[in-house]
Amino acid sequence: MKKVAVIMGSTSDLPIMQDAVDILKGFDIDVDVDIVSAHRTPEKLFDFGKNAHKNGYAVIIAGAGGAAHLPGMVASLSPLPVIGVPVKSSNSIDGWDSVLSILQMPGGVPVATVALDGAKNAGILAAQIIGSSDKCVMDKIEIYKKGLKEKVIKGAEEVKGSSK
Numbered sequence: 001m002k003k004v005a006v007i008m009g010s011t012s013d014l015p016i017m018q019d020a021v022d023i024l025k026g027f028d029i030d031v032d033v034d035i036v037s038a039h040r041t042p043e044k045l046f047d048f049g050k051n052a053h054k055n056g057y058a059v060i061i062a063g064a065g066g067a068a069h070l071p072g073m074v075a076s077l078s079p080l081p082v083i084g085v086p087v088k089s090s091n092s093i094d095g096w097d098s099v100l101s102i103l104q105m106p107g108g109v110p111v112a113t114v115a116l117d118g119a120k121n122a123g124i125l126a127a128q129i130i131g132s133s134d135k136c137v138m139d140k141i142e143i144y145k146k147g148l149k150e151k152v153i154k155g156a157e158e159v160k161g162s163s164k
């Protein structure tokens with residue numbers, strides 16, 4: 001099965017990006033984690049972006065904060081789908097800087113942008129992309145979604161019960 005690459009601009013992003021790694025591992029999908037910065041390690045970014053599709057990846061998740069150029073630059077270099085995670089980092093003003101840096105891509109170079117610090121949803125979306133051509137992963141996603149539904153139904157019953 002193809003792997004997912006989870007990359008981020010700094011080790012300081014890892015506490016947020018770990019959510020993507022954890023949910024993917026929960027779906028038994030192999031994940032490689034790396035630190036790649038468009039600003040600080042541009043040569044590594046080019047090498048990673050140009051070769052990711054030859055290295056067994058199906059999807060790239062890229063997280064960055066502040067002037068978050070990493071996801072867009074990876075998307076410009078790679079034919080793979082890129083999911084961008086805006087991170088509210090120490091150099092973010094309020095997080096909107098990260099969101100808009102990743103979201104407002106020019107036509108032709110999409111980055112599927114999740115919510116601020118939304119690494120868990122990025123992991124689920126990556127699993128769904130893999131699941132569209134892998135029945136085993138698709139089945140796990142269906143079970144996961146069933147679990148979400150059951151949790152809400154149980155919560156609603158508890159609320160009803162306690163308000164009587």
Ligand SMILES: Nc1c(C(=O)O)ncn1[C@@H]1O[C@H](COP(=O)(O)O)[C@@H](O)[C@H]1O
Binds near residue numbers: 066068
């Ligand atoms: N946005 C980028 C890029 C990039 O886009 O290439 N490289 C690092 N960074 C971000 O800078 C923030 C602060 O980094 P440090 O904590 O290392 O100072 C991090 O959120 C990182 O993603």
